[in-house]
Each structure stands twice: as structure tokens, then as C-alpha cells.
Amino acid sequence: MIEWRNLKRLHKRQQITIENLRAENHLLKERVAFLEARDIEKDRIIEDLRLQVEELRLIVFGKRDDKGKKQPVGEKMEDVGRSGTIRLPSSYQRTIPKEEEVTETRHHPLPTCPSCQQAVTPYAIRIYYEEDIPLPVQKTVVKHVVEVGSCCGKRMMGASLPSSNVVLGKNVERLVAYAITIARLSYNQTQELFTDLYGLAISQGEIAKLLEREGVRLRPEYERMTARIRGEPAVHLDETSWRIFTDNEYCRHVWGMVGASSDEGVFLVGRSRGKGVAEELYGNSHAVLVSDDYGAYRNLTQHHQLCWAHLHRKLRELAESSVLSSCVLLHCKEVFTRERMLYSKLAEVLHLPAPLRNYHDFSKALTELAIPHPLDPPQLSRIKNRLGKNINRYLTCLRHPGVPLDNNAAERALRPVVLKRKISFGSVAEKGARTLETLLSVLLTLKRRHPQNFFGAYAGV
Numbered sequence: 001m002i003e004w005r006n007l008k009r010l011h012k013r014q015q016i017t018i019e020n021l022r023a024e025n026h027l028l029k030e031r032v033a034f035l036e037a038r039d040i041e042k043d044r045i046i047e048d049l050r051l052q053v054e055e056l057r058l059i060v061f062g063k064r065d066d067k068g069k070k071q072p073v074g075e076k077m078e079d080v081g082r083s084g085t086i087r088l089p090s091s092y093q094r095t096i097p098k099e100e101e102v103t104e105t106r107h108h109p110l111p112t113c114p115s116c117q118q119a120v121t122p123y124a125i126r127i128y129y130e131e132d133i134p135l136p137v138q139k140t141v142v143k144h145v146v147e148v149g150s151c152c153g154k155r156m157m158g159a160s161l162p163s164s165n166v167v168l169g170k171n172v173e174r175l176v177a178y179a180i181t182i183a184r185l186s187y188n189q190t191q192e193l194f195t196d197l198y199g200l201a202i203s204q205g206e207i208a209k210l211l212e213r214e215g216v217r218l219r220p221e222y223e224r225m226t227a228r229i230r231g232e233p234a235v236h237l238d239e240t241s242w243r244i245f246t247d248n249e250y251c252r253h254v255w256g257m258v259g260a261s262s263d264e265g266v267f268l269v270g271r272s273r274g275k276g277v278a279e280e281l282y283g284n285s286h287a288v289l290v291s292d293d294y295g296a297y298r299n300l301t302q303h304h305q306l307c308w309a310h311l312h313r314k315l316r317e318l319a320e321s322s323v324l325s326s327c328v329l330l331h332c333k334e335v336f337t338r339e340r341m342l343y344s345k346l347a348e349v350l351h352l353p354a355p356l357r358n359y360h361d362f363s364k365a366l367t368e369l370a371i372p373h374p375l376d377p378p379q380l381s382r383i384k385n386r387l388g389k390n391i392n393r394y395l396t397c398l399r400h401p402g403v404p405l406d407n408n409a410a411e412r413a414l415r416p417v418v419l420k421r422k423i424s425f426g427s428v429a430e431k432g433a434r435t436l437e438t439l440l441s442v443l444l445t446l447k448r449r450h451p452q453n454f455f456g457a458y459a460g461v
Contacts, residue, residue, distance in 0.1 A: 048378040050323040058317070097129050139198045142169075168202070168210065174458050176202075176210045181439045182447055182454075184420045208432075215435035218442045221461055225441060226257075226266050230285035233402045234260035234305070236410035237278060237291045240418055243426030244270045244433060254421075254437075257281045258413045260290060260404055263448045265413040266441040270426075270433030275300070288396060288403045291410070293386060305396040308343055309406035314383055315339050324377060331375040338369055347405060350397060357398045366391045416444055 110120045147158045172194075179185045179193060187204045194200045229235055236258040241251050253273045258265040271277040275296040282289070282300055290305045291297040297304065319336035321329060342365055349357050370388035372381060387394070397403040417440060427433040442461065450457035 044378055047324065047328075051318070051321060051377065051379050054321060054323050055317065094131070097131065102129075136196065137198050139200050140169075168206065170459075172200070172202070173210045173214055174455060176207055177214045177439055177443060178454075178458075180207070180211060181420070181436070181443045182416075184416070184423050186424065211439065212431075212435050215438040218438050218461065222266060222438045222441050225264050225445065226283070229257055229259040229262070229264055229266060230283050230287065232259040232261050232287055233400070234288040234290055234404070235282070235285060236260060236404075236407050236413075237281065237289060237297060238407060238410035238414055239273060239277075239294075240414050240421070242270055242417075242421055242433075244428075244430060245426060246429045252426075253277075254414065254417050255281050256410055256414045256417070258409045260287075260409065261402060264445045265410075267417065267437045269437035269440070270430060288400050290404060290407050292407060293390065303396055303400060304393050305400075305403050305405075306390055306393045307405075307407035308346070308394065309408055311383070311387065311394070312339060312343055314379075318377070318380055318383075328375050328377055331373065332377070332380060335369065335380065338365075342366070342369070343405075346397075350405065359395060359398045362395055362398065363391055366394060413444070416440075 110122055112118065113120055144159065146161060149156050175194075176190060179190045180187075185193065187207050190207055191202055191204065194202050237255070239253045239255045242254040244252055252270045255268040255271060255277050256265055257267075266281075268277060268281055273296070278296045278300055285301075287301075288303040288305055289297060289301045290307065292307050292310050315332070315336040318324075318332040319329070321332065324332065342362065346362060349362075366387065370384045370391070372384060376384065397405055420440075427436060443458070446457045446461070447454055
């Protein structure tokens with residue numbers, strides 16, 4: 001009986017202990033599940049941050065190969081392994097000048113034979129050309145003698161007189177505008193250019209006045225260009241940063257609008273990044289808007305084509321990432337391959353008539369591409385989410401003829417502006433930014449349209 005009583009007592013104690021252990025085990029399982037979920041979330045955050053750091057490293061240091069050497073800008077994953085284009089020996093030689101370009105002809109007769117002192121009869125003639133420029137270039141100085149008289153109580157002059165006795169001519173104005181905008185020189189470098197080449201001293205104040213005067217003169221052409229671009233079937237819009245040093249804001253932006261069917265482009269310099277600037281630039285146009293997925297463009301117009309190059313570039317960077325795990329990287333490469341095939345097929349279809357473009361098939365393919373997957377890293381999840389919401393905007397080009405797939409035209413137009421910003425860091429004041437936007441718009445357009453005769457075209461504006 002004593003043994004039975006002890007066992008009964010121990011049994012009750014063990015029941016209490018077992019219940020406590022079961023409760024503790026349940027709490028520990030919940031804790032483990034919570035920690036595993038938090039660990040998975042941490043892994044996703046770390047993976048996302050590593051992708052962002054990799055993206056920033058590419059921006060700062062550029063792309064490098066396995067040996068640490070910097071790869072050329074614009075090299076794509078699908079281009080790796082392809083052989084380079086074979087160049088002919090003639091491609092390394094200069095083009096033979098036209099006959100009307102020849103300014104002087106020099107004859108080189110054969111000398112007498114050094115052995116027999118007899119004249120040598122030529123059996124062939126060889127011709128080569130020497131292209132050169134005069135250095136330094138002699139400046140021209142025109143002395144104007146203006147007669148002044150009066151008749152019928154009125155004062156008369158043979159020509160209008162300037163505000164000073166010595167003025168700079170039109171060619172100086174054009175070269176100053178070219179040096180500042182196209183050649184992207186600073187004021188000091190422009191002064192050195194005129195001093196070294198022409199022996200012409202010009203102050204920085206004169207440079208500023210010449211630029212302002214050219215900006216005022218070219219402003220009507222700027223307005224005409226803006227109206228022509230707005231009347232095209234499609235326009236490109238893009239923006240990049242631009243600093244104004246007298247402003248309290250840290251950074252402003254340059255906005256560019258380029259016609260899809262022409263090579264004309266206009267800019268707004270030193271503005272904010274708000275939607276109002278995009279509305280000002282787009283104006284009363286009814287053109288199809290081609291741009292990236294920046295929020296200021298979303299409700300700007302009824303018909304909007306999103307840039308495929310941005311989508312292609314983001315997926316390519318994920319497919320080339322060095323921080324993703326092997327299974328996730330393989331999944332990203334598969335997604336990129338599917339998008340690349342769609343991109344190529346869509347580019348081919350745009351050359352077909354509208355009834356043969358098959359909008360439904362492309363819409364279905366993009367819908368399938370945007371379906372979430374468990375292996376999607378956070379960055380790919382965001383890309384798919386935005387793609388799924390904007391499938392119609394990625395396929396606007398199929399419904400409207402003459403609309404391009406990407407926004408590369410605007411990016412190419414902004415590239416000289418970006419280089420100008422890297423050299424000058426921005427504008428000193430608002431007034432200079434207004435002048436610069438006119439000069440950049442007109443002169444860069446002239447440079448693209450007349451690369452061989454820029455100053456001739458400039459003189460005709």
C-alpha cells in the first residue's frame with residue numbers, strides 16, 4: 001500500500017510536469033516559427049540591400065569582368081561571346097577630299113639622276129592629300145566710317161551706331177555659343193581659346209553678355225521648335241539633375257522633350273522635378289508620350305508608352321548579379337531570357353501593318369511574365385508588380401503607328417547636357433539657366449541635323 005501510494009503521488013507530479021513541458025514545447029515551436037519567418041525576412045532584406053549596393057557600385061565604379069578589368073559601357077549579357085566586327089584596312093584611312101575642297105596644288109617633279117645627270121621620265125603619278133589648318137588664325141578688324149548729317153531738321157546716319165566704339169562680330173558670338181554649349185568649355189577655357197587661336201582678348205563679362213544676347217535672339221526659334229515637336233505623333237520626355245548655386249534647394253533638374261519622328265529637342269533647365277514642369281513642356285500636345293515609369297508622367301496624357309529599355313536593363317542587371325544565390329540567379333536569368341525574346345519579337349512586329357501585330361498574344365505573354373514566383377528577389381518582385389499594373393502602357397506602340405519601344409531618343413539628347421553638368425556642375429543663377437536652355441535646345445539640334453556644316457546652318461537661323 002505504501003508503494004502504491006508513492007506511485008500515485010509520483011504519477012500526479014509527472015502529469016503536472018508533462019503538461020508544463022507540453023505548454024513550453026508549444027511556446028518554443030511558436031518561437032521557432034517566428035524566428036524562422038523573421039530570418040527569412042532578414043535574408044530578403046539583406047539580399048535586397050546587396051542588390052542595391054551592387055547597383056550603386058556599378059554606377060560609381062562601372063562594370064568589371066572576372067579579372068577585375070573594367071568593361072566598356074553598354075556591354076550586354078547577350079553580347080558576351082560574340083566576335084567583334086571585322087574592319088577593313090580602308091576604314092582606318094581618312095576620306096579623300098572632294099575636288100572643290102582643294103585649296104592648293106603642289107607639283108613635285110622628278111630630280112635629275114644622280115649617276116648620269118640625265119632627266120628622268122616619270123612612268124606614273126601618285127597623288128596624296130594633306131589636310132591642315134592655319135595656326136594662329138588672323139582675326140579681321142573692320143573699321144566702320146559712318147557719315148552723320150541732317151536734312152529737313154532730322155538727324156541722319158549712314159548706319160546705326162553701337163553703344164561702344166569697339167564691338168565683337170557675329171562670328172565671335174557664334175563661336176562663343178558653340179564653345180560654351182557644344183564644346184562644353186568653361187569661361188576661362190573659352191578666353192584661352194580666343195587668345196591662343198585668334199589673338200583676341202575677351203572678358204568673362206563679354207562672354208556672359210554674348211550668350212545672353214544669343215539666347216534672346218534664338219528664343220523665337222526655340223518656341224517654333226517646341227510647337228513643331230508637340231505636333232508630332234509621339235514625343236519623348238526625360239529628366240536629369242542640374243544645380244543652381246544661388247538657390248537654397250540642393251538640386252534641380254533639366255527636362256528634355258524630343259520628337260519621335262524628328263531629331264529636334266528642347267530643354268527646360270534648372271526646374272524642379274514636379275509634375276508641373278512636365279505639363280509645361282508637354283503643353284497642349286496630343287502626341288503619344290514615351291517615357292520611363294516616373295510618377296510625373298503617369299496621368300500626363302491619355303496614351304502613354306513606357307520604355308522597354310528600362311525594363312530590359314533592370315532585368316539584365318539582375319541576371320548578371322554576383323550577390324544572388326545560384327538558384328535565384330538561375331531564375332532571374334530565365335525571366336530575363338523570356339523578356340529579351342519578347343523585346344526582340346516586339347521590335348520586329350512594329351514593322352508590320354497594324355492588323356498583323358497581334359496585341360492579345362503580347363498582352364498574354366507579359367501577364368505570364370509578371371506572375372509572382374517564390375524565388376523572386378525583392379527587386380524582381382517590385383519589377384513584376386509594376387509590370388503587371390502597366391501592361392497596356394508597355395504595348396501602346398502596337399496600337400499607334402510611329403511610336404517607338406524605348407525612350408532612348410530622350411536619353412541620347414540629354415547626354416551632352418549631362419556631360420556639361422559634370423564639367424560646370426550647373427548654373428550660377430536662374431537667368432543663366434534660362435539662357436542656357438535656349439542655346440542647348442537650338443544648337444544641339446543644329447549639331448545633330450548638320451554635323452558637317454554646323455556654322456553654316458547656325459548662320460541661317
